[in-house]
Ligand SMILES: Nc1ncnc2c1ncn2[C@@H]1O[C@H](COP(=O)(O)OP(=O)(O)OP(=O)(O)O)[C@@H](O)[C@H]1O
């Protein structure tokens with residue numbers, strides 16, 4: 154059974170259709186890249202999978218391990234293993250990062266019927282992951298993402314991904330705003346999570362990220378549809394020729 | 404024998420009730436005269452209503468309708484119920500002073516073995532014994548506000564605390580008002596806190612109900628005098644029963660170079676009003692007065708503060724946060740007056756309300772009256788809902804709707820709670836807020 158099956162998905166936002174029958178199948182162990190021009194609906198797809206309110210699904214379905222994802226609350230999806238690394242992570246002043254991480258991790262574990270982490274175990278785990286991602290402890294003492302640079306916010310998303318160990322990771326433009334070194338560190342963090350039980354969907358505009366996180370499949374999105382799919386060489390093609398050829402196809 | 408309030412048909416019942424209660428009220432001579440005058444002042448107005456500017460958001464004629472009869476002194480059963488309630492709200496390391504149904508309960512209190520420089524008596528004693536100096540302070544409040552007048556007329560008991568010059572009390576004092584849950588009744592209490600020059604102390608006030616307590620009325624007042632270079636840390640926690648009324652007034656006077664850090668949290672009672680006047684009487688003093696309302700159901704809570712900058716070089720900070728769910732109604736009125744002599748006044752007030760439902764209401768009324776020219780004053784007020792994008796971020800990480808709201812609510816009230824100077828008092832406020840959040844589910 155595929156991990157994720159998006160079938161003929163149609164989505165409206167404020168009376169306007171953004172996704173016009175999009176299909177995508179992702180199996181465990183695979184890495185998929187989604188590329189496509191600004192406004193083609195990549196973030197919309199990721200939001201609908203994560204359960205963000207404000208989107209009206211007018212047709213199609215999303216199955217996750219065979220279950221109807223659209224019937225689940227966003228928190229239930231997270232507990233089932235869906236993780237979205239946001240293109241624009243929000244700042245949450247007054248909510249300490251550590252409190253947030255612990256509450257989230259334990260909420261997910263509780264929903265799965267697993268025991269809560271003890272404080273020492275939790276701290277140990279966070280420290281390990283943070284060290285691997287070059288995230289200083291000082292950052293974890295601040296409010297969630299408060300005063301973080303663009304790159305730090307993205308690293309904090311990868312930190313959460315490593316901590317929650319989801320089975321589906323959707324990375325929405327993880328590379329935007331990252332300098333070369335930060336990109337390598339974040340990509341290493343992502344690669345460390347690659348496993349036969351886990352799949353990744355990497356949304357990006359740049360071939361460069363795909364040199365670090367090498368995809369099994371590349372999909373081109375245009376105007377709310379997947380207009381072409383191929384192997385990793387498709388990304389190189391796009392880099393050379395741009396999206397113009399797909400504008401008409403869509 | 405309800406002390407009914409509409410002046411018209413029920414005016415007699417009201418006077419009769421005062422006449423009946425009078426035998427139980429401590430103090431003769433001057434005190435009794437003052438009571439009589441206060442009662443007449445009250446009778447002229449009756450319960451405050453919306454046409455009285457100060458009370459326009461809290462119309463007690465509509466909300467409370469009548470003043471209940473004076474509560475009977477607690478019997479053994481009442482004290483037993485109060486003792487059980489006390490267990491749930493006991494704070495470690497404090498000196499407990501308990502009023503049950505408006506009457507001092509020595510058996511539940513720790514009024515002995517006093518630290519050097521600390522004096523504790525009851526209002527009943529002080530009014531009865533004819534201590535002119537303390538009586539003058541207790542009878543100080545004017546009868547201009549009818550609820551203060553009613554309290555002046557009916558005050559039955561309370562705690563009179565004196566801290567000698569230079570004494571730094573290590574143990575916080577905790578005044579606990581417990582409604583024992585007998586018949587519906589009103590309790591009238593007045594306490595006095597006299598803090599000597601260069602003295603320091605911590606005062607906590609809690610209002611709670613024993614199990615089964617339903618409709619009751621707390622009519623309380625507190626008079627505080629803070630000496631030169633003295634410091635008082637103060638927290639009020641209103642966790643009354645959900646059908647209770649709590650009408651409390653306080654009057655605080657600060658000497659020179661004095662410091663008053665006060666915080667109030669209201670999560671209980673059906674209708675509550677806290678009206679406080681803080682007056683600077685000496686230069687170089689500072690007040691931090693902060694508060695949080697956590698309301699749901701049909702709760703109504705009104706905080707009305709009056710900062711009187713009468714002398715130069717004083718500063719005041721007000722931070723107020725209201726979280727209102729369901730059909731709750733939060734009121735914050737903050738009046739600051741800077742009198743002509745009060746140059747170099749630094750006064751700021753910031754109030755924010757968070758509405759969790761479409762029917763929730765918050766009224767903010769800041770009022771600045773500035774008669775001096777060399778001052779720094781400011782105020783701000785906002786009202787809004789929880790940020791959807793923050794809620795979604797938290798939910799996408801596995802927090803349920805209630806859990807996500809709880810984190811954001813804690814963050815929202817955090818700024819007011821952070822301004823509590825003492826660590827242990829801050830912990831008290833945090834746990835009271837957490838009790839409210841936990842009760843939401
Ligand atoms: N809340 C909204 N209201 C109205 N239109 C929206 C809303 N959200 C997205 N859209 C529109 O939907 C389209 C797809 O947006 P989306 O953010 O999914 O694109 P994207 O492929 O992620 O673009 P980018 O590469 O710039 O991140 C755009 O035209 C956008 O303006």
Ligand SMILES: [Mg+2]
Nearest residue numbers: 195196197240
């Ligand atoms: Mg996008």
